[in-house]
Amino acid sequence: MKGEILSIGTELLMGELTDTNSSYIASQVPALGITIQRMSQVGDHLKDLTEAFAQALQRSEIVFSTGGLGPTQDDLTREAISAALGEEMKVDPVLLEDLKGWFRYRGAKMPPRNEKQATLIPSAASIPNNQGTAPGWWVEKDGKMIIAMPGPPGEMTNIWTSQVAPKLKGRVKGQVIITRNIKTTDLAEADVAERVAKYCETENPYLGIYAKHDGIHLRIIGRGSTEEEARELIRPVEEGIIAVMGHHVWGYDDDTPEGAVATALTEKGLTLATMESCTGGLLASNITDVPGSSKYFRGGIVTYSNQAKVASGVPAEIIEVHGAISQETAEAMANAARQRLDADIGIGITGVAGPSELEGKAVGTVFACISVDQRVKNLALRLPPRRAVVKHRSVTTALVELCRLLNEL
């Protein structure tokens, strides 16, 4: 089934917001058997919007829209759909009562302008929205569908996962597309490509190789008339890839480095502490992005000066002899973090984030160390000389390597 996505709002056309709703929806629909053939951003003008809906309905069988469902005169999605279908909006008494209740519950009276959020057309059913005042519209007419959802990403994804996706599942006839993403580390793209070459020759399943900031991703796409059929196509390729990539695999699908670390640390009952300089707290921040990380993360120290390093337990002579930007200092930082914060594992990171070189070492030079028991794993990185890249890639690499090390323990 062919689909399109319309994102509605003049702020998108002014560059004030980046449209993330479209890529979210686009990433979700292949598994439902829908192929997106166009996405568009349109401003809050009735004529443009009506034309956009009408054109999309000509090209595609299903149109997803986000935005334009608010109560103001700039919110014109309902009006545009009505005009494109030649139907008339009417206030639905049940929806109106719900909406008034929403305001009552918050101790407020519904402003009159919100009344239009309780309207429907004959071809539309309401999609409840428990996070805001704007219900969506589920429209079906002449074999075509429009799913109109609110624009705030939190409300949209909530409506999507709780209502739209379950209702669409199994309804859509045609191909089901299933993907499996295998995340690897420590091998260059060309090496990975050589190892998996024999899986690259078929169109279905299709194997894509992507260089990402956390390593090389191998994405298998299978197409079938049912989910099972698509999965069966993927299975042998997945098993073959895992066999040839071995311990270079660190995660799957939506796994993040910090999420994979969380799983491994929790399984093994181990605790973690960090000491970082060039990454400036990003390592600790990524680790604590995981809910429940306080169970295994003792804490971290950001030592942005040599004094701070020494005050936090790094021997001054190590810095004097080897320099602050050295493998030895990274190791001393990892050990000091473990001891100071009473953790099983310590990570130390030191390097040059830029803009200028330090101790004669180029921007992008990073040393990291993971210390567990008697064992240390040292990492010497040479990253692209951009501050944000150095911070991000250093943290990702350290977490991915910790993950691999935990899997070997």
Added chain:
Amino acid sequence: MKGEILSIGTELLMGELTDTNSSYIASQVPALGITIQRMSQVGDHLKDLTEAFAQALQRSEIVFSTGGLGPTQDDLTREAISAALGEEMKVDPVLLEDLKGWFRYRGAKMPPRNEKQATLIPSAASIPNNQGTAPGWWVEKDGKMIIAMPGPPGEMTNIWTSQVAPKLKGRVKGQVIITRNIKTTDLAEADVAERVAKYCETENPYLGIYAKHDGIHLRIIGRGSTEEEARELIRPVEEGIIAVMGHHVWGYDDDTPEGAVATALTEKGLTLATMESCTGGLLASNITDVPGSSKYFRGGIVTYSNQAKVASGVPAEIIEVHGAISQETAEAMANAARQRLDADIGIGITGVAGPSELEGKAVGTVFACISVDQRVKNLALRLPPRRAVVKHRSVTTALVELCRLLNEL
């Protein structure tokens, strides 16, 4: 002048990439007198692409495209533009020599498939790209323009700032739009709206009020036939707003909280240290996103447990009496950070990031403290109960408040 943006690539329609090029271009063109009326993402199919270019040219006077300029058979932007304009692509000998030179310089021989990157049509001039093999196309025909640029954001923005924007500047007839963004804190949207109400009545200059994660933004948009005319329209409104908002203003335009803090600390020659629990290192990480932050940032401690707090200098009895989630603990953390890391200013943040409540305090409860000399500034926040929001908003608020405090010193 009316414009459209086309982003080209099937990976956009698969949700594998979010299109950030469009919002970049959209944010740049108003000052050049161009109003974007539609943006679209189209896959790598010649028929779809040709139709997209043809439709855009019907609606708009200038079309910007990104992507599809690579050497593979999936890269079809040149072919689509040629088809839409009914012109024939031919290899340009000068471009071909340049391209071969690009490969020679890197010690490689140009693969035959790259030859199509050296093609032009009669209406197109080449836009050099010193960061990759894909030159852009600058097309003019029958009073309409197409600017085709490569898809990688780094190459696109480089071409944009170095060549496209300067060449477009002054060429586009019509309105010039200038914006000025004033960033405020510590007042609710309704209060701000009341204070600036008298500036909301005109269409030109236009005043927009936006609630953002770092406070309320007041965006003044002026339209004139020249840049000076537009600026003259904005000036009295800007001065009036600064007068009524007073010390609630913390920044302008692209200022970030960490950037404003950097400026203020550098001006006053003061140093900073942090101790954070619920924000887990994000405060230190944001501070160190600024190049040169090592000049004023001593370091930070992430105390993700009570033991770590005590080991870092927070008196155990303060945690026992008041709890770890308290104003008193935040203040003790700020003071301990200053002392431990030998800084002029300390920031302490403690709170509940979720998913569960702590010490009977709800998710979203945050206490922060900024300690300077004998002075402390306490902040008690009640944020939406989502982990990422709690981390982000706590950090932003602390930095904005530090900024205001520094401006008062």
